[in-house]
Amino acid sequence: MGRIVTFDEVVSAEDVPVVVANQRGLIDRVNQAFIDAFGWSQSEVAEQPLTMLIPSQFHDAHNLGFSRFLATERATLLGQALELTIVCADGRELAAEHFIVAKKIDDDWCFAAVIRAP
Amino acid sequence: MSSDEQPAAPRRGEAVVLAGLRATLAKMECALSSLAEAIVWTDGEGTVQWCNRAFDELAGRPHIQVLGKCVRDFFVLRQAGKPVPQEENPLFGARACGGLCCDIETPNGIVLVEIQSRKLQLTAREDILIFVIRDVTQEQLALELQRSLREQAAAQERAEELNRQLFHADRLKAIGQLASGVAHEVNNPLTYIIGNLDHLAAVTDAFRADPNQGLPADLEEVIEETRHGAERISRIVRDLKVFSRSEQDQDDRSIDVRDTLDVALTLLGNEIHHRATLKRDYRSTPSVRCSESRLAQVFVNLLANAAQALSEGHSDEDEIRVCTRSDDQRRAIIEIHDTGSGIDPRDVPRAFEPFFTTKPVGEGTGLGLSICHGLVVGMGGTIEIESDVGSGTCVRVTLPGSVDSPAARSQTGRRLKDTAVGRLLVVDDDPAVARSIVRMLRAHEVVVVNSGHGALEKFTSDRGFDVVFCDLMMPDLTGMAVYERVCELYPGLAERFVFITGGAFTASAKRFVRTVPNLCLDKPLDLASVRDVIQRFVSSSARNRKQSAG
Numbered sequence: 001m002g003r004i005v006t007f008d009e010v011v012s013a014e015d016v017p018v019v020v021a022n023q024r025g026l027i028d029r030v031n032q033a034f035i036d037a038f039g040w041s042q043s044e045v046a047e048q049p050l051t052m053l054i055p056s057q058f059h060d061a062h063n064l065g066f067s068r069f070l071a072t073e074r075a076t077l078l079g080q081a082l083e084l085t086i087v088c089a090d091g092r093e094l095a096a097e098h099f100i101v102a103k104k105i106d107d108d109w110c111f112a113a114v115i116r117a118p
Numbered sequence: 119m120s121s122d123e124q125p126a127a128p129r130r131g132e133a134v135v136l137a138g139l140r141a142t143l144a145k146m147e148c149a150l151s152s153l154a155e156a157i158v159w160t161d162g163e164g165t166v167q168w169c170n171r172a173f174d175e176l177a178g179r180p181h182i183q184v185l186g187k188c189v190r191d192f193f194v195l196r197q198a199g200k201p202v203p204q205e206e207n208p209l210f211g212a213r214a215c216g217g218l219c220c221d222i223e224t225p226n227g228i229v230l231v232e233i234q235s236r237k238l239q240l241t242a243r244e245d246i247l248i249f250v251i252r253d254v255t256q257e258q259l260a261l262e263l264q265r266s267l268r269e270q271a272a273a274q275e276r277a278e279e280l281n282r283q284l285f286h287a288d289r290l291k292a293i294g295q296l297a298s299g300v301a302h303e304v305n306n307p308l309t310y311i312i313g314n315l316d317h318l319a320a321v322t323d324a325f326r327a328d329p330n331q332g333l334p335a336d337l338e339e340v341i342e343e344t345r346h347g348a349e350r351i352s353r354i355v356r357d358l359k360v361f362s363r364s365e366q367d368q369d370d371r372s373i374d375v376r377d378t379l380d381v382a383l384t385l386l387g388n389e390i391h392h393r394a395t396l397k398r399d400y401r402s403t404p405s406v407r408c409s410e411s412r413l414a415q416v417f418v419n420l421l422a423n424a425a426q427a428l429s430e431g432h433s434d435e436d437e438i439r440v441c442t443r444s445d446d447q448r449r450a451i452i453e454i455h456d457t458g459s460g461i462d463p464r465d466v467p468r469a470f471e472p473f474f475t476t477k478p479v480g481e482g483t484g485l486g487l488s489i490c491h492g493l494v495v496g497m498g499g500t501i502e503i504e505s506d507v508g509s510g511t512c513v514r515v516t517l518p519g520s521v522d523s524p525a526a527r528s529q530t531g532r533r534l535k536d537t538a539v540g541r542l543l544v545v546d547d548d549p550a551v552a553r554s555i556v557r558m559l560r561a562h563e564v565v566v567v568n569s570g571h572g573a574l575e576k577f578t579s580d581r582g583f584d585v586v587f588c589d590l591m592m593p594d595l596t597g598m599a600v601y602e603r604v605c606e607l608y609p610g611l612a613e614r615f616v617f618i619t620g621g622a623f624t625a626s627a628k629r630f631v632r633t634v635p636n637l638c639l640d641k642p643l644d645l646a647s648v649r650d651v652i653q654r655f656v657s658s659s660a661r662n663r664k665q666s667a668g
């Protein structure tokens with residue numbers, strides 16, 4: 001989706017599923033479209049590690065990549081459409097297009113992603 | 119868990135630990151990604167959980183398209199073109215030991231890799247497989263290069279060994295060839311030595327029978343002649359030694375090519391003698407630095423070829439001309455000309471090939487010129503052929519002049535040095551004077567010519583004299599004119615001139631004597647000073663010879 005590109009556009013988007021996380025790797029919140037698409041409730045995900053949405057075989061890569069980004073601030077995956085897999089509340093794994101962005105707010109990185117299942 | 123249930127302090131502590139762990143992970147990720155080896159770990163099923171950049175590159179895919187995929191889907195492993203069987207394929211369950219070297223087909227082509235694999239059991243439930251893949255293409259190329267260099271060196275070694283053998287064979291053959299020539303050279307003096315010894319035996323018998331009858335007048339002459347003969351033989355033997363010196367004894371030294379040519383000519387004298395008139399044209403020639411016996415081998419081969427190109431029995435018409443000179447870069451040029459059959463232009467380029475011969479089986483092995491070529495090139499020189507079918511051949515050898523090159527003939531080839539017996543030329547128009555000098559100098563080898571022209575004529579074929587005693591005033595050509603001509607043609611020889619005069623100087627003769635560095639002796643000659651001069655010339659080096667004379 002061409003229109004949603006910047007961090008602020010992602011965070012405020014309503015018609016596509018969005019998840020927002022902090023720099024500790026914990027989920028801040030998800031929007032209604034996200035809840036509708038993947039079956040998770042706001043309270044189920046809030047304050048939980050992002051890895052709960054990521055299949056286990058990607059956890060190592062996520063942990064290492066996430067840590068590297070925080071240390072080097074050099075992104076390799078941000079700002080582009082990525083074919084990844086998301087874990088739904090019922091345990092299903094769905095292939096979904098992820099568009100991840102990040103922004104530094106008061107010294108802390110904030111992450112947001114649009115996740116579109118087909 | 120909810121934030122309400124957690125006290126604030128432990129949460130801050132957790133955050134610090136988390137940040138520390140993240141920093142460590144970041145370092146690990148960066149470090150592993152910077153390696154040239156491709157590193158990947160998978161779960162027990164081969165699903166990629168993490169890999170470094172080198173692995174992404176090997177797989178030819180973006181990182182996230184590698185993650186979560188089965189490691190076996192990226193590559194087909196082949197050895198010698200055939201897929202590696204599953205039971206040996208580390209990607210199908212890591213082998214405990216060692217690495218596997220194989221080709222993998224990547225999007226960038228076929229790469230030769232070594233795959234190391236490990237299976238780690240982290241917990242009772244979790245296995246991970248780790249693969250390290252190293253591109254050994256370059257390494258392999260380097261190894262192959264090394265191997266091929268080694269093989270090349272071995273081949274070179276073999277070729278050199280073969281060359282050494284050929285060189286040896288050629289030398290043996292040349293020595294065989296020489297034997298006949300040498301036999302002839304030795305037989306002549308032997309003939310009169312034996313004759314003289316018979317004569318001496320008869321004289322001794324007669325003397326014993328009747329001591330009163332006295333000794334025959336020619337007794338000393340006979341003895342002297344016998345000694346000369348023996349000396350000639352010893353000279354030939356010495357020349358032969360030069361030629362047959364062993365391979366270990368091949369020191370390079372400064373050599374006057376003319377001396378070496380003379381050695382070769384003596385050794386081949388007989389072969390040449392029957393087929394051609396020999397002409398020497400030795401000009402001022404720089405010395406060269408090489409092994410004398412190798413150079414002699416070159417000359418013997420070339421002279422043998424020249425002789426073999428001529429048919430026997432036409433020695434009046436046919437000619438072998440040996441020329442030496444210097445070129446403008448102070449290299450020694452040696453040319454051997456013959457008026458023989460010549461070489462077909464198509465054969466000229468092949469003449470240097472080993473085993474190329476046009477001679478009947480048993481007569482030529484075709485090694486001569488190839489050996490010459492090898493030797494001359496080894497001396498830093500060149501060898502070339504100019505030939506016209508029907509009119510003859512010239513083989514030209516060009517050798518770099520040695521740095522310490524004196525243009526004069528060196529003493530290296532002097533044969534009489536040890537015994538201090540000289541070879542002398544007496545140029546005097548008065549036969550009585552000449553005879554008296556000959557008598558006086560009996561201990562030496564004395565050659566006499568009776569005119570200036572005679573001397574110049576002699577020099578065309580023979581300049582091997584230690585001293586030239588030359589009368590200054592002669593009716594046909596004065597000693598001065600002879601000397602000037604010699605300076606032009608054979609400068610090395612001019613140094614060895616000693617003038618003799620009967621007084622009665624002309625003004626120009628006086629001036630001449632003052633200006634030339636050479637000695638001038640007055641008639642009647644005094645035996646002591648003549649001997650003194652000879653000793654000096656025979657035993658001193660070319661350099662101080664000039665000083666003592668001047």
Ligand SMILES: Nc1ncnc2c1ncn2[C@@H]1O[C@H](COP(=O)(O)OP(=O)(O)OP(=O)(O)O)[C@@H](O)[C@H]1O
Nearest residue numbers: 423424427460469475476482483484485486487511
């Ligand atoms: N001076 C020459 N005149 C005519 N032909 C020559 C002369 N020198 C060499 N050749 C030709 O070159 C060939 C090769 O010479 P080379 O000396 O290598 O071998 P060879 O004389 O045939 O045999 P080998 O020297 O081994 O006894 C000769 O067979 C001959 O045809």
Ligand SMILES: [Mg+2]
Nearest residue numbers: 419423486487
């Ligand atoms: Mg030959």
